[in-house]
Amino acid sequence: MAPKSDSVEGIVLNFVNEQNRPLNSQNAADALQKFNLKKTAVQKALDSLCDSGQISFKEYGKQKIYLARQDQFNIPTSEELDQMKKQNSELQEELEAQKKVVVEVEAEVRALQSNLTLEQIRSKEAKLRAEVTVMEEKLSKLRAGTTLVKPEERKTVEEKYSQMISEWRKRKRIFRDLWDSLTENNPKDPKEFKEELGLEYDEDVGVNFQHFCELVCCGNKRKRN
Numbered sequence: 001m002a003p004k005s006d007s008v009e010g011i012v013l014n015f016v017n018e019q020n021r022p023l024n025s026q027n028a029a030d031a032l033q034k035f036n037l038k039k040t041a042v043q044k045a046l047d048s049l050c051d052s053g054q055i056s057f058k059e060y061g062k063q064k065i066y067l068a069r070q071d072q073f074n075i076p077t078s079e080e081l082d083q084m085k086k087q088n089s090e091l092q093e094e095l096e097a098q099k100k101v102v103v104e105v106e107a108e109v110r111a112l113q114s115n116l117t118l119e120q121i122r123s124k125e126a127k128l129r130a131e132v133t134v135m136e137e138k139l140s141k142l143r144a145g146t147t148l149v150k151p152e153e154r155k156t157v158e159e160k161y162s163q164m165i166s167e168w169r170k171r172k173r174i175f176r177d178l179w180d181s182l183t184e185n186n187p188k189d190p191k192e193f194k195e196e197l198g199l200e201y202d203e204d205v206g207v208n209f210q211h212f213c214e215l216v217c218c219g220n221k222r223k224r225n
Helices: 008-019 025-035 039-051 078-114 118-143 151-184 190-197 209-224
Strands: 055-060 063-068
Touching: 008 025, 008 039, 008 063, 025 039, 025 063, 039 055, 039 063, 151 190, 151 209
Parallel strands: none
Antiparallel strands: 055 063
């Protein structure tokens, strides 16, 4: 007589039949912890099921391996196996086709998500139109000969710029004098010594001091004109 499905033996029997593979008591106990079954209860149920002939077992030394009874399963014929293999192959092809469709749909969704909404487009258009209006107003003033920077403001900026260039030149000279003093009697190669100290010239970072000096000269020429 088959045990009730909700009894310990019923739960263990259903598990063994569902797995349909060699199991020891530890395998079964680990898997059936979700039913709050202890290993001793699982072991007792396995032995009881063996005694009643509902499952079979084989002994390997001191360990028992439990198996579902194979006579309860419908074993397919070779023709049925061939048909199952064919169906499996067809299902695999269908699965691959569905996977490709999913990939295409996901790509389309990502593309749509990256596009701006109508509200965002209108907001951006309004912002760009405002920027264009401001730029057109400035351009109109320039074409009309309107002075956008007052002479006194220009003078203040140019004087400050000239002051900064003079300070820059002064500091370059001070550094050059100090550097010459340090490297004059130093046996190390100046280039290697500079790298060792982590020093960088203006040219090392793409700065052309002469170019900034020429801007001052251009400003002076403009004043004379």
